[in-house]
Amino acid sequence: MTSRPQFFRFIFLAAITALGLWTIRHFWAxxxxxxxxxxxxxxxxxxxxxxxxxxxxxxxxxxxxxxxxxxxxxxxxxxxxxxxxxxxxxxxxxxxxxxxxxxxxxxxxxxxxxxxxxxxxxxxxxxxxxxxxxxxxxxxxxxxxxxxxxxxxxxxxxxxxxxxxxxxxxxxxxxxxxxxxxxxxxxxxxxxLMGPDMERFAHQVVLSVRGTLDGLVLVGLGEGVLLGVIYVFTGTPHAVMFGGMTAIAAIIPFCAPIIFSIVAIILVAQGHIGAAITVIISGMVILLVADHVIRPILIGGATRLPFLWVLVGILGGIESFGLLGLFLGPALMAILMMVWRDVADGPDIQNEHAKNVQKDK
Structure with a gap:
């Protein structure tokens, strides 16, 4: 049975922790x-x-x-x-x-x-x-x-x-x-506080963040660079600006078509039908390779999640946390999947996960 001093000590520590977190609330981001x-x-x-x-x-x-x-x-x-x-x-x-x-x-x-x-x-x-x-x-x-x-x-x-x-x-x-x-x-x-399982969760968060950085940010920048070169080649006005906008939009899966479709419309408005078709076809090919091949390998392999759940985590994370959700969403989904597998598969799979953590280290 919990003694009275321990109870008040717990209340005091909880209150101090809550007050400290509230004090730095504007710096959490x-x-x-x-x-x-x-x-x-x-x-x-x-x-x-x-x-x-x-x-x-x-x-x-x-x-x-x-x-x-x-x-x-x-x-x-x-x-x-x-x-x-x-x-x-x-x-x-x-x-x-x-x-x-x-x-x-x-x-x-x-x-x-x-x-x-x-x-x-x-x-x-x-x-x-x-x-x-x-x-x-x-x-x-x-x-x-x-x-x-x-x-x-x-x-x-x-x-x-x-x-x-x-x-x-x-x-x-x-x-x-x-x-x-x-x-x-x-x-x-x-x-x-939580036993050895917490180390596995923390290790998965690290893998998820790095996989998301590689799969979203770096792949998105690569899409922007490639399409920016195509914009220059097709004579798109302000090609550098549209290339940068494409790179930023491409960080979020399937958002790059918004920008290169606008570029194609501008080219059509100027009478460059062939250039517009080139932009659309090139953009769709780059999008197909990046979003359907490269990203599932990089993010799914790191988070150990199907890409559908990665995509749900990204979009839900952006809606809930803004730009931070790009990284927090997949990490939270990965932890949720780990908890689900632990409950479903029992202690044997937990020991296997622990061995994987030591192996990765």
Whole structure:
């Protein structure tokens, strides 16, 4: 029977833990991101630490690793962000010129069957320079009247994101610096609280995060690079911007067709039918190979899940946790599947899983 001092000690520890977690609630995203990045880059970190030697493993090695990762994460977003800003300004000038010139609809719009007349009427309504109630007028009013408010909100959001990013880098530095000690402490605590099974679950989370990084992020970037080359080859306007957008969209399975379909529509609008067909066919081939061959091998092999459950974990994770769900979703599904198999198969399969953990180490 639990004594009264032990009961109050448990209440005190639970209250302190809850209060501490609530205090740092705004930094949970940065902490989780730092853990995910540390798990993903841990093998490379070990190589760097061994190359620089034990003398520098507490300051120089984690500093170099953190700065390198920070630059690697910032430069692509900075580059594509500037490209998107420039292209957005060009698009706004383009629509403004169409509105002031009261431009006629393109010829291909009249060739679309069934809905061509409706589209032509919508074109005239949108770009009419004489109608006060035209959508283009309202669009201009939205951009002009609310620009300051949107700018303030955007600036505050950017400042918060930058603060979170630098806090994530600070956390990543200390994870690299004291990661081995933290790992040992976490294993000891998990064994005391939940027994040896927790180590298997933690090992599966590590495999899931690395498999998701390889299968989603790296494969998505590869899709973006390949399609970006095709955009340049077919004469797509702003090919670099669309290549970056394709890479970001391709991180989520089956989302890349949204971007290369838009590219094909733009090429059709310019009269380049052959180039549009090339983009569609090339995109479908790349998508078929990446999403149906490479990703199931990389993610399914690491998470030990059928790709259908991996996909459910990704989409459900994004809906529940945002961008973090890309990694948390598959990891949670992998743990859930492990628990299911343990209950269904009994202690023999648990011993087999434990041997696999030791083998992987």
């Amino acid at each position: 940065a902490l989780i991101w730092s853990v995910i990045i540390a798990i993903a880059f841990w093998p490379l970190w070990l190589r760097l630490k061994n190359a620089l030697g034990p003398k520098h493993e507490k300051v120089l090695s984690p500093t170099v690793a953190t700065i390198t990762i920070g630059i690697t994460l910032v430069l692509p977003f900075l580059f594509f962000g500037l490209e998107i800003m420039n292209d957005f300004q060009a698009a706004m000038h383009f629509f403004q010129d169409l509105k002031t010139q009261d431009a006629a609809p393109p010829e291909w719009l009249n060739k679309i069957p069934f809905i061509n007349q409706n589209l032509v009427n919508k074109w005239h309504d949108f770009f009419s320079s004489n109608t006060q109630d035209s959508p283009s007028i309202h669009l201009a009013q939205v951009f002009n009247g609310n620009f300051i408010n949107h700018g303030r909100a955007f600036g505050a959001n950017i400042a918060r994101r930058i603060t979170t990013f630098f806090f994530m880098l600070m956390s990543l530095f200390f994870l690299f610096r004291s990661g081995t000690e933290l790992q040992k402490m976490s294993i000891n605590i998990s064994r005391r």
